[in-house]
Amino acid sequence: MKYLKLFESFGKKLYHGNRKGDFPPEKKRFLGSIFLTTNLDFAKDFAGFDERETFPNGAVWEVKLKFGLKLCNPMDSKVMIDLDLKGTIQKMIDDKYRDPVNGTTFLEFYSKLKGYNPDTDKEFEINSKSESVYYYLWRIKNGSWRVIESEPIIKSIRNKGYDGFIVIERGSENLAIFSEDSIKDYRKL
Secondary structure: OOOOEEHHHHOOOEEEEEOOOOOOOOOOEOOOEEEEEOOHHHHHHHHOHHHOOOOOOOEEEEEEEOOOOEEEOOOOHHHHHHHOHHHHHHHHHHOOOEOOOOOOEOOOOOOOOEEEEOOOOEEEEOOOHHHHHHHHHHHHHOOOHHHHOOHHHHHHHHHOOOOEEEEEEOOEEEEEEOOHHHEEEEEEO
């Protein structure tokens, strides 16, 4: 666990938006994770502010987290190694795993796509089906929330004792926390 990012260094305003109007949300996705974003407009989108007739209870909160939280950045090569994402993803490919929440299916394929090896910190062109795992690692390195937010990867993060993880979606830095105990305070905007 030496590759931790502590919340003090995250130091940005965080928001949560949802269409049911509850916080902490009663229904949590991705193994009980609560998602926060640094982008207020992104939180408003999740609250359904552009569809008020359909989601009249939508709301946004500004959230403050407790200090000293252990957050991981799965896009970092050292964290990828610490979490053994290569092994986890290879098993997902072998099992043709389809994530029940985000629908991503992990398959072996051959294509001239980019790959990434966290052991060498190098990108390269994939040349065979046996290198498919490196494509998914390349996607993680480049912030693919659909890969990071899959159940086996979140389990790996939780099992290493992290309080949450960082992910990029629509160009916004987002944060998932695993426990309501990580929340210091929140207020409805």
